[in-house]
Amino acid sequence: MSKTAKIGITCMILLVIIPVYFYFFQSDKEGNGSIRENVKVVQKATKTASTDLEAEKNEKASANQDNKATAKNEESVKEEMRKEDQKTVNPQVDDEKEEVQSDFLVVIDPGHQECANLGQEPVGPGATETKIKVTGGTSGVATGKPEYKLALEASLILGELLESRGVKVIYTRTTSDVNMSNKERAEIANQNQADLFVRIHADGSTNRSVNGLSILTPSEDDKFTKTIFQDSLQASQLILNETQKNPAVKVNGISYRGDLSGFNWSQVRSTLIEMGFMSNPTEDKNLSDTAGYLTNLLTNIADGIMLYSSHKQ
């Protein structure tokens, strides 16, 4: 074989190998990019689907490009790769995600306050039956911490967790020296047209062995909460499911309540989390393990709220 023929064959082999190498290199990068997008678009089924479609489109584009590349020199292949890279970082997906998440508003109500207000208010709009405006709540048998203080600590952590995920948060109170009835707290959620009204409480019992987390949700039978029943239950269930993934937390379940002014006055979907029993020494101490048990539990709750937000967008 002549020298010229050898050089010719070598060049042809190189022309085939180089584009094939770059095709696989590029595919791998796209794969990683797609995973990154999926992680960022947390629990957004629709968004994930569109990201997958995007990845599929890019893959097809890449395949077409591979066919063309065999006829091109190395430089033009690299140029195509650079263009593909820019397409993979799709700014449209990010913008859309930002818009969707920042639209979701949660009003968090840390239960109770420093001094109970034993005045009366109607149990719901137009009701003649009345109830105490806001009770004093329970307190920890081991820590001596009052429920209003724990509820505020937990609410602020939950709010931070949600804000870090792009959710808008409004608190009914950020201090304990307030005078705010349960009706007035619900009205804050109504006025702000909250996507979810989350009430944070802890339980108490005369029986110290009783423990566990419960979620209270508006009752279907209650005339005041009929319209918010279904959506509220969905939120309550999603939050409960996430807490069940935490082996440190005992989960008791969902309780349907038609007797709570805070639900009855609420025109927006509502849920109330009884984080655990402060009358149980172990659970009381756990709930005051702010960096550990409490933050882990609140992370589960935030996860549930994020799932609910993705269902509602």
Ligand SMILES: [Zn+2]
């Ligand atoms: Zn309470």
